[in-house]
Amino acid sequence: MWRFIAIRTLQAIPVIFVVITVTFFLVRAAPGGPFDDEKAVSAQVQAALEAQYRLDLPMHEQYFAYLGDLFRGDMGPSFNYPGRSVNELIFQGLPITAELGFYAMLVAVGIGVLAGVIASLRPNTAQDYVPMSLAMVGICMPSFLLGPLLVLVFGIWLDVVPVSGWGSTPGEKVLPSITLGAMYAAYIARLSRSGMLEVLSQDYLRTARAKGLPERVVIIKHALRAGLLPVISYLGPAFAGLLSGSFVVETVFQIPGLGRFYVQAAFNRDYTMILGTTTLLATLIVVFNLLSDFLAAWLNPRLRYQFQKGGK
Amino acid sequence: MLSFLPLSDLRVAKIMTIPFSLAQQVRSIRMLLGLSVLTMLVACGGSEDSGGSGGLTRVQQGNLDGVLHFGNGVEPEGLDPHIVTGVSENKIVSALFEGLVVKNPVTLEVEPGVAESWDISEDGTVYTFNLRENSLWSNGDTVTAHDFVWSWQRILTPELGAQYNYNLFAVENAERFANGELSDFSLVGVTALDDFTLQVQLRSPTPYFLQLLDHYSTFPVHRPTIEEFGGMSNRLSQWARPGNLVGNGPFTLTEWQINSHLRVEKFDDYWDADKIRLNAVVFYPTENIVTEDRMYRDGQLHRTQEILLDRIPGYREERPEEVNVEPWLGSYFYMFNTNKPPFDDIRVRKAMAMAIDRELLVDSILQGIFEPSYSLVPPDTLGYFPPKTFSYDPEQARQLLAEAGFPNGEGFPAFDVLYNTHEDHRRLAVALQQMWASELNIPAQLLNQEWKVYLENQDNMNYEVSRRGWIGDYVDPNTFLDMYITDGGNNKTGFSHPRYDEIILEEAPRTLDRDARYELYQEAETLLMESMSILPIYTYSTKHLIHPSVHGLTPNIMDYTNLRYVWLEPEASVESAAE
Secondary structure (H helix, E strand, C coil), X not given: CHHXXXXXXXXXHHHHHHHXXXXXXXXXXXXXXXXXXXXXXXXXXXXXXXXXXXXXXCHHHHHHHHHHHHHXXXXXXXXXXXXXXXXXXXXXHHHHHHHHHHHHHHHHHHHHHHHHHHHHHCCCCHHHHHHHHHHHHHHHCCHHHHHHHHHHHXXXXXXXXXXXXXXXXXXXXXXXXXXHHHHHHHHHHHHHHHHHHHHHXXXXXXXXXXXXXXXXXXXXXHHHHHHCHHXXXXXXXXXXXXXXXXXXXXXXXXXXXXXXHHHHXXXXXXXXXXXXXXXXXXXXXXXHHHHHHHHHHHHCHHXXXXXXXXXX | CCCCCCHHHHHHHHHHHCXXXXXHHHHHHHHHHXXXXXXXXXXXXXXXXXXXXXXXXXXXXXXXXXXXEEXXXXXXXXXXXXXXXXXXXXXXXXXXXXXXXXXXXXXXCEEECCEEEEEXXXXXXXXXXXXXXXXXXXCCCECCHHHHHHHHHHHHCHHHCCXXXXXXXXXCCHHHHHCCCCCCHHHCCEEEEECCEEEEEECCCCCCHHHHCCCHHHCCCCHHHHHHCCCCCCCCCCCCCCCCCCCCCCEEEXXXXXXXXXXXXXXXXXXXXXXXXXXXXXXXXXXXXXXXXXXXXXXXXXXXXXXXXXXXXXXXXXXXXXXXXXXXXEEEEEEECXXXXXXXXXXXXXXXXXXXXXXXXXXXXXXXXXEECCCCCCCCECCECCXXXXXXXXXXXXXXXXXXXXXXXXXXXXXXXXXXXXXXXXXXXXXXXXXXXXXXXXXXXXXXXXXXXXXXXXXXXXXXXXXXEEEXXXXXXXXXXXXXXXXXXXXXXXXXXXXXXXXXXXXXXXXXXXXXXXXXXXXXXXXXHHHCCEEXXXXXXXXXXXXXXXXXXXXXXXXCCCHHHCEECHHHHHHHHHC
């Protein structure tokens, strides 16, 4: 299995390299440049600006210079925020986005697993239809609608949580976490329902019940462990999705996270920032997918056996 | 027993036949419920102790502490006065730095800043500023005339690439130095006669020169700090950051968390510190107008940068004294590519301008808060009123179009109306499309492009008709009119008129008498409007919600804020909170 992990990891590196290269040339091919503004810039100023950011070099030299810097861990200066480096901006935004993503994940797993399990215990009854219909609503409702709706009800009418911000009071984190987690909760609910249905019909559960175990133990100890496998393999991609997809929630709730940099950078043609955030998110997505593969292999003996065979 | 059933049915059968006791089921559900509630509590912390219901809102607390919470639009890109270009930066930079003069927030005329007084020579080309001796940098150094000389050298240094360096081009030899044609800065017309006397030699009398000295591009910067952090021409320097930044304005920078907030506090050694009544100001980036609106209603902001257009009627009913809609020094217009047929025909351009009912546009889709405009410069720009050369006249418009060879719009080619992607621009473009179709029977097509693409197409004159906006940099008609000199970088229409160039470049800058100069500008603007290279639509307004406890945020056409004059009155806000 170790060999398998090593091979999978090595396969991931070229993927990231291709993402960097494609992004580098694609952003430069986009019309308009980082210094275009409504007010015209004189030719001299434009030339001076390009020189400060090495844009006056031939394209391939810029590319290799960028790769060299990246290899040393330097993602360059931001075009849009003079005096700030991309490293600094990312490492300021990433922990906040990761924290938000973590809470959203807890919300998603908490609500999703609960709803899925409840639904699976009595399939095709009201106990199934109600949570599953809610899950459908959750999947369909975009966060730019759900967020303001929650704010209106809990922030303004009931006035129990602040409407925006991050970091000054714990209450500020409630609504953004729920908003961001809702869609994932819905997916997880559906996944855990089908996973549980699959498992509940298995012989070993009948054996468990037959030897007189209380239903609680049967469900939680025996059924959940196997029934939630699909959920676990979904968690990796889901977390990567939470990190890269938090832009809307960050905008609605005025959260200083990474998602806003990611989107603003594209509009501003902030070349280094686009490259930095894209590279980082691509890396995270690859890494989380790898991790969830490894985790699934570790939890599921059948997969593990396959891996061992593949390793030989 | 059930072996005759196929496998899939077998599974279903098992689920159905295994008996569940209701009690067991309830117990397991309860357990799961408990687990997940616990998770939620751990995840989110107690929500009861936050919120606004129990304690004071941020605004109420701010009123007690003398802290103004200021919604400031987009996140500032930086705080280096010679590098930034935006409106949101302006508010903060003006709090942290001070130029030779400041503007009076009511009249917008200049008042003493770092300069206590100044003399202007008879011919208007030599300015001698007497600097006050008690103006200090926030590290305790004294602000001297040498600081200004060095700072102006910095913004004019070609390698810095300062977009706003042209604000000093009125100074003798400044433009040549900035273009690299001259490398000896001592030939540029700015000299420190002694520590507190600054002399400026202009290349020609520039009647609005004093107005420029309140623009951040002419502000002094602290030489030792900049030299410590990478030198004069380094754009990537860290000097303008909390902890590093040394300024000479009424406030000092204490905190800046990007995309979250930026805090400035009163500078106790500022020369006029006794008159400052705020202890601190916190600026919030509020790019999302909807979020800003919620923050205001939740008591997190004293002042918003914007009001949602659709909410204005509601707020005017509900809290009229908080709605501040005021004329702004900005024009919203369309421009023609006068090189492309059929827009090279002046009659076509005039017909299209006359076919638009601006009053109707403003009343219907713009909530009546903007002023219809028939010219480029907004009315009452420090006493200047633009000429009105045409009015809404569909009859004459049709006649002009017929004369141009398109009777009843026949044979008129389909053309694109270019605008940058935004709902407000789209709504307006749709209305114009309708008006042109119904009055002139000409087929406009809407073409929206993302901001940078739109800018590039305008620059390359790769458009037919395009939306454009312009906000004045200083209060003088020149900030609008100098766009349309022949081949000017901001012209983008192909408009060219020798007399226009002569007025803007030669005659007006030499005319010291304001009334005589405004007459010249009237003449120039009449030329511009008679060619109808641009199609004026409306004059911008600023829209702010301002909490009743805030005083001294005086409205003016520049939307200029001088935080020195702002104060908070807690009593008023306690009353409004009790309502």
